Amino acid sequence: MNIESAKAFYNGSIILKGAVALDVEILKFNDTKITYHVRNVPIHTFDQHARARLGVKFYDYRISELPVYSLYTEVFDKLIKNEEKLKAFFDLTIRLEERRNKADFRNEDIDSYNLMSRNCEYKVEQEYSSLKGQMMRRLKLCEEEQIVSLHWLLRQKMIDKGIKIAESFLPGCDITGECDYIAVSDYLSNCFGALFDACGRWDYDKSVYRSFNKSCTTPQLLKEQINIEIPLSKYEIENNLR
């Protein structure tokens, strides 16, 4: 078994930490739309991303032929700290791969044996009007780390290419100036307690019950894994936070 800080591999199987291997490449763009290629994201990230339906087309979706898995940071860290579990997981991926390779495409479909964390790649053609709405949601740190990383990285690459509109792409909470994950009292999820803690970009009610007492994604994680510094919110600047 080979264990590095953000990667471990054994007998052909590879596990990666969070979004460290994420790649977004801009293929082409004009005044109204952009085409980009997303690589090294888990299947569940594609499933989330592909829920977008208006002004967007997903194509060339391919699941990795190799057993490569992008695990959430929390899970990756937990596994590499426990060598016995890590070895057991690698052994299981090998058994899973053997079974997957025997699957009959017509009668059982190899996808039945893909883990949701198996890597995939795909291309997206998207109008800016569609992307703007998507960015408002997916740049928010209350979303899961890989889809958030994907959108911050795409935003940065657009800015680097001189696509001016990308500079206006910000998390939706920046428009209202309040945390819309926890602070909005009538948000339905609050009937059940919030899932995660808020990210702290805006002030919020800290007394709300949270199932998991941590932010879903953090600025630190994005800095470490995709080397992007998230711009501070007005609230963070005024209160000298981060």
Place this chain on the structure above:
Amino acid sequence: MKAEEVENLRKVMGTHPVDAPKKQTHVLPMEATTEVTLEDYSVNPYRAMFVSCVSTWGNNEFAQKWPLTSLAGKLEVIKACLCHKTLPQAKEAVMFTFRVARVPRLIFDHHAQSVNHCFFMSQGLRDNNRIDADILIDNCTEEDISIFKDLKDFYEFALTDNGSWQSARAFLPQSYCHSYHFGQNLLSIISTRGFHASGKFADTYKDQKLLLIYQKVAKEIANKFPLLGLYISMLWNGKEEIMNQIKELTVDTISELDKQLLNKLEL
């Protein structure tokens, strides 16, 4: 919102702390487990189609035509609509909402990603502890059962030390048991595999499972609206054959349920 209402909602949704699911991993074939139920629908789809179809005609007054038209006249308009002899939009006026319980996740994704003009709302893997998730595959082997149970142990491992349900999903296969609601209008349903049933479900695992869902959809619709159930069966039966059956229908041969709706004047 009152505390007892929140308590009640949490119990119904299964998010109440005392209702944490028990660990289980049954490996089952989809056919034996999947359920489709009609949850909501247009009050009178025949009226909706009729008034849309005859919108073209009328004088300055533009009177309500449904109460003024004979039963046979209404049936002729509906038959023309279902035999694709009118503008197609009339079928967009007919809307259904379905509950689809217990399908492999990959079939939900195939449904959501390959069918247009409908909406999907599904169980959240971030919002629920799915330690109870069954696995839905055909031709299950002993090795399959062993692999999927071992994977569930890793799901449980991911939840230790306040690990989140979101993170634990890394260990669920795409064949885990998933449920959702979707809404689709009649034009979209009949165009699921090509406009006006011009295409057929492919001979692939995913498309054949999707066909199974649409056969259950048609059965649910037929229980309320037999003529529409027959029409939707065009998706897998011969198109011409079904159209001929529809063309031959008269006020004497249509079902009693359909006749009641064609005669119904109030909403």
